[in-house]
Amino acid sequence: MHKTLIAAACAAVLAGCAGTGPSGSASDAAVRAKAVETMKTSFKERGIAKLDRLDQDETQSVCSQYSTAAPPKEVAERIEKANMALVKPPSDGKYLGDWKRGEQIAQRGTGFQYSDTRETPVGGNCYACHELSKAEISYGTIGPSLHNFAKIRGYGPDIQKYAWGKVYNAHAYTACSFMPRFGAQGILSEQQLKDVVALLMDPESPVNK
Amino acid sequence: MADPMRIRAAVDAGGVTEVKVLMSHEMETGQRRDAAGALVPAWFIQNVTATHAGKTVLSAQWGPAIAKNPFLSFRFKGAQKGDKVQVTWVDNRGDKRTDEATIA
C-alpha cells in the first residue's frame, strides 16, 4: 500500500514531483523548467542531431534531478524495473558473438554525433570509460575495470545474460547509471551487442587473459 | 602572406644563446583527404636557416612529418645580448618568411 502511494507520487516526477530528491523543491523545478526552455532556444539542429534529442524520457528527466546523488530507493527501484522491461534477449537466444569484432566496437568512439552521418560506423567506446584488455593502456576510469570480467564472475549462462542486460540497459541494474543504454536506445545492433558480450565473456577474449 | 614567427633568444652566463622559434604553417602531409575525398596536396616548410651576424648558426631540411605550427629550439655560441638572430623558412611552394629577434 505504502509502496503504491510512493510509486504514484513519483509518477508525477515528470511534472515536477516535489520533495523526492535533494533538489526537489518547487522553485527548483521552476529553474529546471527555465533551463530546459533556454536549452531549446539555444541549441540548433545540425546534421543527424535534431532538436528532439533534448526531449527527455522519464529516466533522463528523473536522473537529471538527482544530479550526482543516487536517487532514493523507491525511485531507483521504479527506474530499474521500467528499464528491465526494456531489455530484449537476443532473438536466437545466443548471447555470444565474435570477441574480435567486439574489441573493435569497444575501441570505436563514433556514431550519433552531429559530425557523424547515418553511415558512420557506430562504436560502443567501452575503453573511454573501462579497462578491458591489458594490451590497451589508454582506457578510462569512469566505469569499473572489466578486465577478467568472466574469469572473476564465471562463464556460465547466467553471467552471459547479466552481461547482455548490462550492456543492453544499464539502468535496469543501477538506476541513473552513467552508461548509455546501448540496446534499449538502439545504439548498437543485436549483432554488435553479442560481439561486445563475447569480448566480456569469451574465454579466448583478451579481457579474460 | 604567412604570419610572423615568434622567436625568443636569450644568452646565458656561459655565452650560450638558446633560440626558440614558433612558425605559423599548416605542414600539410599530402596524405590527408578533404571532405570530398580528394588528396590535399603536400604543403610544408622545407628549409629553415638561422643566422647571427651574417653567419649560419643552424640550417634544417624538413619533411611534412614536422608537426603543424612548427617549433624548433637550438643553442649556439658567440652571440651577445642585444645581437640579432634571423630565421628564414622556405616552403615547398616557394613561400618564404624571415623574422628576427633581439637576444635577451
Added chain:
Amino acid sequence: MDSGRRDALKAGGSVSLLTLLAAAGWLKPGEAGAQGAWNKAAFEAKSIPDAYKAFGGAPAQAKEIAFVATPDIAENGAVVPIGVTSSLPKTEQIAILVEKNPNVLAASFDIPAGTEATVTTRVKMGQSSNVYALVKADGKYYVAQKEVKVTLGGCGG
C-alpha cells in the same frame, strides 16, 4: 657496437656513398644551410634501411646520442616532441627518422661549428613506432633509437 662501427666504416668507405650523397643533394660542400638544398631521396625513403641507403649506408649504434625531452608515450601523434643531443666529437648533422611513418625521414639539421649538437622539434607520428636519431660526426654516421607509443585519447569521436 664495435662490429657495427666497422660495418659503418666499410659502408662509409665505399665509392658509391659519395655518388649517392651527391645525387641526394645531401652533401654539397659550401652549400650547407643554403636555401633550396633538400635531400629528396632521403625524404622519399619508405623504410629505415632505404633512408640509410640515401644517407650512404648503415650507421653504427652510439651511446653518445641521447633523446632529451622525448616522452615514451605521446598523448597525441600529431605533435610528438623530439629532442636529440650528440656528444660525438665533430657532430655536423642530426636527422630524425620515424620508422612507421609513410616517409621515415622527418627532419635533418646541419650543425655548424659553434652550434651545440642539440636540437628540439616536434614531429607527427601516425602510430607507435621506433624513432631514430641519425648523427653524422667527423664524416661518419651513428644512430640511436627509442620507442614512442602513441595513444588514443579523449572521447574517441
Added chain:
Amino acid sequence: MRIRAWYAGAIALAAGMVAATAAVGQDAASTAQEIEKYRQALQDGNPAELWEARGEGLWKKPAGPKNASLEKCDLGLGPGVVKGAYAQLPRYFADVDRVMDLETRLAHCRVTLHGLTPAQATARPFGSPDNRSDNDALVAWVTSESKGATMNVPSAHAKEKEAFALGEKIFYFRGGPYDFSCATCHAADNTRIRLQDLPNLTKQAGAQLAYTTWPAYRVSQGELRTFQWRLNDCFRQQRFPELGFASDASIALTAFLARNANGAEFKAPTIKR
C-alpha cells in the same frame, strides 16, 4: 581434503588478484608519469602565441564599415581595459541589460564599433585550417591579458545569479540517445576518459583546474581552441544538437563554470593534447 584444496586454490587466486591489482596500479602510474612528461615537453613553445599576436593586431586595427578599432570595447572593466577583464567574465552589462561572456561581448563590440551585423560578428566562431577565425585570435589575446589574474566572476546582480542557476541545471541535464549530461564525465573526482583526466567541475578545485587552462592550443587539431569551443565539442560528443554560439545556454553554462573557478589564478592560453 577437498575443502582444503579449494581453500588453497582460493587463496592462490586471491594472492594472484592482489598481485595483478598491484601491477595494474604500477602500469597506470607509469603511464600517467609518461603522459606528464609529454605534457611538460610541450610547455616550452606554445603556438597559442601565434594567435595572441594576431588577436592583438585585430584588436588595434581599424576595421569594418565604421573603420574603427576595438580599443574602446568595454569588457566589463571600462572601455579599452583588457588587462584582467577575462577573469571577471561572464558578467552583467547594463548597456544591454544582459549577462555576457567574452565571446558575446566581443561580438557586441564588433557590431557597435566595427559596424558589423550580428550575423557577421558571429559568423565564424571557431577556426579550421582552411578558414581562420578572428574570434579565436581575439579571444587568445584578451585571455592572455588575464594571465596571472585571479578569477573573480561577479554574482551580485540578479541576472548573474539567474545565469549561474540555469547553468547548473544545464550541467546536469541528461538527454540524447546516450543519456549523457556534462555531469556524466565531470562530476566525480579522479576519473579519466581514455588517458585524459576529467576535472570535477562541480567542485572548486576541479573547476579552477579546467576553466583557468582554456583557451588552449590543441596539438591534436593544430588550432587554438576557446572555452566556448570546449563546451560546443563536449555537447557534440554528448550527442546533443549544436550549442548556439553566444546563446543564452552557452552564457549560463559558462557563468556556472567560471564562477566555480573563482579564487584561482588564470593561466591560459595553454597547450593541451
